[in-house]
Amino acid sequence: MLKVSGLCCVREERVLFDNLSFSLASGEILQLAGPNGVGKTSLLRLVAGLSRPEHGSITWQERNISQVTDSYQRQCLYLGHHAGVKAELSAIENLHFYLGLAGEKVTSSELHGLLAKVGLAGLEDEPVAHLSAGQQRRVALARLWLVKRKLWILDEPFTAIDKQGVAYLEKVMLAHAQAGGMVLLTTHQELSLEPSLYRCLTITPAYEEQA
Numbered sequence: 396m397l398k399v400s401g402l403c404c405v406r407e408e409r410v411l412f413d414n415l416s417f418s419l420a421s422g423e424i425l426q427l428a429g430p431n432g433v434g435k436t437s438l439l440r441l442v443a444g445l446s447r448p449e450h451g452s453i454t455w456q457e458r459n460i461s462q463v464t465d466s467y468q469r470q471c472l473y474l475g476h477h478a479g480v481k482a483e484l485s486a487i488e489n490l491h492f493y494l495g496l497a498g499e500k501v502t503s504s505e506l507h508g509l510l511a512k513v514g515l516a517g518l519e520d521e522p523v524a525h526l527s528a529g530q531q532r533r534v535a536l537a538r539l540w541l542v543k544r545k546l547w548i549l550d551e552p553f554t555a556i557d558k559q560g561v562a563y564l565e566k567v568m569l570a571h572a573q574a575g576g577m578v579l580l581t582t583h584q585e586l587s588l589e590p591s592l593y594r595c596l597t598i599t600p601a602y603e604e605q606a
């Protein structure tokens with residue numbers, strides 16, 4: 396169980412949100428919504444253990460994530476706002492690079508199969524810089540299949556992805572949750588999943604702007 400309690404996030408001396416609490420259990424999908432700049436990306440970075448909250452706590456299996464950072468992060472898959480792929484490397488090389496960081500091994504033929512699955516057959520050896528924004532995002536999303544992680548933290552995963560790709564990705568998220576995984580994501584798009592299959596939490600600014 397992931398539990399966020401009384402979280403406060405400050406950026407450049409500005410309180411973005413305060414006293415934010417929610418939890419996420421196995422089998423759940425939680426969408427974070429809210430206006431541009433409210434702090435959704437900042438929140439995902441906090442949950443991924445990449446930055447520290449001003450106050451409040453984030454616990455994983457009832458331990459503060461700052462005390463179990465390594466074991467916690469080995470159970471998380473964080474896909475940031477930007478594709479996070481190296482432009483000068485090919486799709487295959489990017490996946491090899493990522494696997495190296497994750498300390499896992501997958502054969503080249505499995506990687507080719509995976510890239511075909513995410514719609515990149517024939518583009519495996521192209522430098523990523525030559526791919527479209529959506530294709531670059533697909534290279535990043537291929538990580539979802541590469542490593543087994545319990546908690547997916549996905550920042551705008553649908554950015555630049557076409558309609559069919561979005562539908563497929565929603566299915567993959569659902570299958571992950573139904574297999575006991577957890578998905579925390581931000582997206583400005585409405586999910587087309589049945590409302591009973593996910594929750595949505597709207598973040599509100601700590602201080603609403605005065606009219």
Ligand SMILES: Nc1ncnc2c1ncn2[C@@H]1O[C@H](COP(=O)(O)OP(=O)(O)OP(=O)(O)O)[C@@H](O)[C@H]1O
Binds near residue numbers: 430435438
């Ligand atoms: N590294 C940083 N240093 C300083 N301020 C930052 C940094 N990253 C974000 N901010 C500020 O924090 C605020 C929240 O940004 P954040 O990206 O978390 O919002 P968001 O809700 O994800 O926005 P969007 O919907 O536009 O993606 C913004 O005002 C932004 O300028």
